[in-house]
Amino acid sequence: MANVLQNRISTSFTNTELDNLNTHIAAYSAIINPKMVAITDDELKGIPSIDVDNYVFVGDVTTTCDAEGLAMLPPNIAAQVPEMDKDYTFYDQAEAEIVRLLGIVDKLRRSQRLAAAESFAVANKVYEMFGSLADAGVPGAQAKYDYLKARYKSSGAGRPPSPENGG
Numbered sequence: 088m089a090n091v092l093q094n095r096i097s098t099s100f101t102n103t104e105l106d107n108l109n110t111h112i113a114a115y116s117a118i119i120n121p122k123m124v125a126i127t128d129d130e131l132k133g134i135p136s137i138d139v140d141n142y143v144f145v146g147d148v149t150t151t152c153d154a155e156g157l158a159m160l161p162p163n164i165a166a167q168v169p170e171m172d173k174d175y176t177f178y179d180q181a182e183a184e185i186v187r188l189l190g191i192v193d194k195l196r197r198s199q200r201l202a203a204a205e206s207f208a209v210a211n212k213v214y215e216m217f218g219s220l221a222d223a224g225v226p227g228a229q230a231k232y233d234y235l236k237a238r239y240k241s242s243g244a245g246r247p248p249s250p251e252n253g254g
Contacts, residue, residue, distance in 0.1 A: 092209060096202050119184070122177070137178075145175050 100108070126134070137145070149172055157165045214235045220228035 092212060094205060096198060096205060142178075145171070149175055 149168075152160075152165075152168045152172075157168060160168070214232070217228050217232040217235060221232040
């Protein structure tokens, strides 16, 4: 059986670190937010997505739109090619940011879950210890046990293993 009191994560953010994160996120947002466009859910549903083949095709079009290729195109279409190039570049840049941010979010969620699991395991162990101390007649232990026990009476979820609930 795994050690329920294993402590794989032992940290918290200081107020200074939180302030620094907020400052950096604000600076990051100041750069990235002007590059983004607000799109409603209905608009999003109407915009075609791009698959790998179409992405490669756009890259091929970009390659063929050298000076000679641009000269062959009608001026109104040729004028759109630089915008296509910007969009294509932005797509790649946005993808890189998404991958980076999702990696950070995933690690943060996993660390948060581990911290929650560890703190809950210790909380349950403390609850059980207060029960044992109350059974042994230690003064004050019964009141603490009863206070904590109320949580388990109101909710079956998260109940610690005990003979009463199949543990």
